[in-house]
Amino acid sequence: MSQLSPGTGSGSPGASVGPDFPDLPEATVARLPEYLRALSNLAEAGNDTVSSEALAAAAGVNSAKLRKDLSHLGSYGTRGVGYDVALLVGQIEHVLGLTHRRAVALVGVGNLGHALAGYAGFGSRGFRITALFDADPRLVGKTINGLMVRHIEHLADVAVQEAIAIGVIATPASAAQPVADVLVRAGITSILNFAPCVLSVPDGVDVRKVDLAIELQILSFHEHRKASLTGVALTGVAQNGVAPVEGVGG
Numbered sequence: 001m002s003q004l005s006p007g008t009g010s011g012s013p014g015a016s017v018g019p020d021f022p023d024l025p026e027a028t029v030a031r032l033p034e035y036l037r038a039l040s041n042l043a044e045a046g047n048d049t050v051s052s053e054a055l056a057a058a059a060g061v062n063s064a065k066l067r068k069d070l071s072h073l074g075s076y077g078t079r080g081v082g083y084d085v086a087l088l089v090g091q092i093e094h095v096l097g098l099t100h101r102r103a104v105a106l107v108g109v110g111n112l113g114h115a116l117a118g119y120a121g122f123g124s125r126g127f128r129i130t131a132l133f134d135a136d137p138r139l140v141g142k143t144i145n146g147l148m149v150r151h152i153e154h155l156a157d158v159a160v161q162e163a164i165a166i167g168v169i170a171t172p173a174s175a176a177q178p179v180a181d182v183l184v185r186a187g188i189t190s191i192l193n194f195a196p197c198v199l200s201v202p203d204g205v206d207v208r209k210v211d212l213a214i215e216l217q218i219l220s221f222h223e224h225r226k227a228s229l230t231g232v233a234l235t236g237v238a239q240n241g242v243a244p245v246e247g248v249g250g
């Protein structure tokens with residue numbers, strides 16, 4: 001991992017951000033992993049510095065937003081040079097708590113869980129799946145990617161022994177709440193839920209949800225809107241002989 005230097009960006013006017021960044025907007029936090037991914041690619045390609053415009057383009061955001069986000073970290077870059085890639089990687093890793101790899105437990109090793117357990121790419125991004133659990137006796141004892149599937153009833157003990165930091169739920173929705181309860185009782189306070197349901201958890205437990213169907217439904221909405229705008233424009237041509245407006249539906 002890179003050297004940490006939070007708040008030491010050149011030109012930082014008094015870098016008021018504290019070590020825990022209590023005032024970092026949630027939307028900024030959500031974009032930091034994108035910046036980190038882009039910076040890692042730039043570093044791999046041999047870049048020592050990067051302009052805000054180039055980094056913004058690589059991360060898919062506008063450069064004013066990127067500069068504002070990075071200013072929260074006390075990172076302002078250097079005029080005419082841009083940002084120091086290694087320094088910025090270190091700052092973002094520090095803010096995201098990625099300076100040591102966190103142990104992740106995956107519950108439910110069916111179709112989705114099996115694919116997640118077999119994915120080798122998490123390691124380079126700060127995580128390692130270290131424990132697999134299922135309730136199906138036909139799966140318990142099997143090995144996936146070098147890890148043995150254990151019965152969910154052993155989760156509490158394993159969570160303590162192996163310092164599990166994050167629990168991932170990939171069970172059917174009907175089992176997700178009881179599994180979340182097991183994770184919470186085991187002292188795990190961060191849960192990533194793939195099951196299509198809302199989990200009820202005590203204060204202090206963070207739940208994030210991944211739902212491809214929701215993403216597809218949002219894209220469907222945009223498709224629907226583009227189609228109806230095109231329809232309106234075409235109708236305009238047919239009825240009025242007026243050319244459709246360019247760039248609709250962006």
Ligand SMILES: NC(=O)c1ccc[n+]([C@@H]2O[C@H](COP(=O)([O-])OP(=O)(O)OC[C@H]3O[C@@H](n4cnc5c(N)ncnc54)[C@H](O)[C@@H]3O)[C@@H](O)[C@H]2O)c1
Pocket residue numbers: 107108109110111112113133134135136139152170171172173175178179193194195196210211212213
């Ligand atoms: N978020 C997404 O985009 C997305 C995409 C695909 C699937 N999913 C969801 O992911 C979940 C898993 O899908 P799948 O296709 O892998 O299902 P699956 O049926 O193949 O696998 C589910 C696994 O969970 C295990 N399980 C059931 N109850 C359990 C319990 N109490 N404790 C531990 N393990 C238990 C089962 O034995 C099984 O191995 C579903 O909720 C599905 O809707 C989400």
